[in-house]
Structure formats: structure tokens, C-alpha cells
């Protein structure tokens with residue numbers, strides 16, 4: 824049963840309120856700060872189910888020496904371990920930057936319900952910027968909403984790249 828069917832039967836949790844969206848985006852921002860401390864591009868993500876964080880992740884591409892270690896992938900990985908399954912259809916993901924094609928694909932594969940992101944990524948964003956993967960007729964399509972705490976999410980990235988340039 825996918826989440827739309829569960830929703831139709833009234834057995835899924837209500838959507839997060841605007842206050843909850845901000846609260847969980849702050850959790851993702853906290854993850855992004857951890858990445859920044861490690862000298863990584865500051866991107867953070869959390870997976871939430873029933874108002875509870877079940878997975879966290881931040882970009883670890885440099886420290887982990889692995890192109891797959893994006894915040895969303897790591898948060899999904901942790902959520903699957905926490906929940907003991909790969910179907911995250913009652914879960915929402917919050918990420919500070921618009922997902923790239925790999926992460927948008929991972930969100931489709933994990934059957935994530937809603938995706939909330941902060942800043943747009945004109946270079947790799949695959950929800951609305953470069954392409955719109957969630958609008959294509961895949962077997963599962965998460966809904967997406969950008970612009971949650973957009974300024975704060977973007978400011979962290981700007982700060983990071985400005986510091987890099989000064990070095």
C-alpha cells in the first residue's frame with residue numbers, strides 16, 4: 824500500500840503544520856552546522872515520522888571520501904535502520920538544499936511522503952531547478968515544497984564559500 828492509498832483510508836498521519844516544518848528544518852540546519860565544522864559543504868537533512876526524528880545526516884563527502892555521502896542519503900540510511908525497513912512512506916524529509924538527482928532518486932526509491940527543502944540549487948537541484956524529477960511518472964512521487972527557512976539555509980552556504988575564498 825503506498826502512502827496515498829493509506830491516506831485515502833485515513834491511516835496516515837496528518838501533514839506537518841507550518842510551525843513543525845520550521846522546527847524540523849532547524850534540526851536539518853543543526854546537521855548542516857556539523858558538516859560546516861568538519862569543513863564540508865554545509866548541507867543537513869532529517870527524516871521525520873509522527874513528529875519524531877528517525878534519521879539524521881549531513882554531507883560527509885570529503886571526510887568519508889565517498890561521492891554517495893550526501894545528507895539525504897545518510898538520513899534515509901539511518902531512518903531505514905531505525906524503522907527496520909526500506910519503505911518510508913509515512914516519513915517526511917527535510918533538507919537545507921534542494922536535492923540533487925541522486926538524492927531525489929533515493930527519495931523516490933524510499934517512498935518518502937513529503938520533501939521539504941530550504942534553498943534552491945540552480946546547479947544540481949532536481950526538484951525544480953535543473954529538472955523536476957518528482958513530476959515524472961515514476962511509481963512513487965513525493966510531494967515537495969521549497970523555501971522553508973530559505974534565507975538561513977542559503978546564508979550558511981554563502982558563509983561557507985566566502986570563508987573558502989578567503990583561505
Ligand SMILES: [Zn+2]
Nearest residue numbers: 893923925926
Ligand atoms: Zn544529493
